[in-house]
Amino acid sequence: MLREIFIASNNKGKIEEFRAFFSAKDIAVRSLQDLPEEIDVVEDGETFEANAEKKAVEIGRKFHIAVLADDSGLEVDALNGEPGIYSARYAGEEKNDEANNKKLLQKLAGKDNRTARFVCALAVYDPERGIKTVRGTVEGEIGETAHGTNGFGYDPLFYVTEKDCFMAELNREEKNKVSHRARALHELDAEWQKWSS
Template sequence: MKEVVIASKNSGKITEIAAALAHLPVKVVSLADFGEVAEAVEDGSTFAENALIKAKYYSNFTGKACLADDSGLEVDALNGAPGVYSARYAGENASDSENNKKLLENLKDEDCRTARFRCSLVFYDINGEVLSTDGVCEGVLLNEPRGNGGFGYDPLFLIPNLDKTLAEISINEKNAISHRGAALRSMAEKMAVYLK
């Protein structure tokens, strides 16, 4: 069984990833299991660049294969912002509620509410092997949060054909339609071939 470090301490994200990889011969390990770890410098201009930076960095640090994602929200009315700055939209170490508040403030005069979550996922093994996948989830941003599940911008992100936000659906429903779910399904297929 191959240990794969997930380049995150976000328990919600780790749970999603572990569920998607449960059928593979891997043991998912959280970055939190390695104590204090200096964060990778995410200075890429795209989600894919940042995911690769993180995967290499944490693989080198832990000496294990690493799976890293970089994902975020692209809002049409904001020319694709917050994009790669989604997690720190309201500043370094901003909370989800602070980021959501800033987003709503910046959208208050906008009629166009279309947006998408985009995820780039990179698996980096200690032998230098790299696997990468992407996923997208289209939706509409609400004026106020709905739901208690999920994390990040999930309470504002409405899936029109469900009439529910990502924070109002189960983790299994979310994995079936989300940007990370799509990237994870593709990654699981690639990893299954690679790990044979």
């Protein structure tokens, strides 16, 4: 029985979203924050899927455990898909949310088309069963100013069309129903049921 999953992330926001999902399935979550050593997988893939798969496989093989890795970000149509796989470090390697949002607004200044989507690729690796990768997306637009105090990353700028509000205005329960990460997790749900039986 799979009763523990390792999340290949140091991002507190992501880890909490994963923990909320898996707690309902009685699956405990550990992450890179629980390790005594710092693990840094170089994300040099050209797609979200490639980066997620690399993180899951490298860590899974190193520790001989089941690993779930995510690579996610924002694609803005008027910017030809930017920031894309560089979403976390759009404004620099220090991965600063405020700086990233500021750069995004600057690049969109004067543009009428502000349609965008959040994308999440999830790769789950198990030493005995191999790897499975899925994708989840949520469509929206980039606002001209920040709204809301929940969430992280680009959430304050991302207007969720179907909810008629910004991502950072949703509480955790609401976000966990509509976010790109939630949708990718539900894509994996059938696979988890098979692996956990």
